[in-house]
Amino acid sequence: MPISADRFESIPETEDGPTPGTNAHEVLSFLEAHSAEAFTQSEIVEATGISEGSVGPTLTRLRDEGRVDHKGIYWRVSDHARSLDAAAAHADDVAASHEEEPFAYDEWQEHAVDPRDDRE
Numbered sequence: 001m002p003i004s005a006d007r008f009e010s011i012p013e014t015e016d017g018p019t020p021g022t023n024a025h026e027v028l029s030f031l032e033a034h035s036a037e038a039f040t041q042s043e044i045v046e047a048t049g050i051s052e053g054s055v056g057p058t059l060t061r062l063r064d065e066g067r068v069d070h071k072g073i074y075w076r077v078s079d080h081a082r083s084l085d086a087a088a089a090h091a092d093d094v095a096a097s098h099e100e101e102p103f104a105y106d107e108w109q110e111h112a113v114d115p116r117d118d119r120e
Helices: 005-010 023-033 041-048 052-064 079-100 105-111
Strands: 068-071 074-077
Touching: 023 041, 023 052, 023 068, 023 074, 041 052, 052 068
Parallel strands: none
Antiparallel strands: 068 074
């Protein structure tokens, strides 16, 4: 059933990643929290409590999306996913710093050097 444009606009933006509470989110969160290690499916099942029948397909989808890497029997969060997370965290930090310290043009102008002052 279609929704109105106004309702569409009121839908909050979501993060670029699995929806919290889903198997994909749980698996990815676990692997991100242990990014220096790689795990077997059985170890992921044990750590996350997700059923063995769901972990395999979830890992395959995450691999197809480029979020996890797979070699032999081991799985780990991908370097690409870690770099995306780092970039998102940096963007959040930058945005937060601008919110806390708004740009003060007058203050900047007081300390600015006019390049015309260096002319001979």
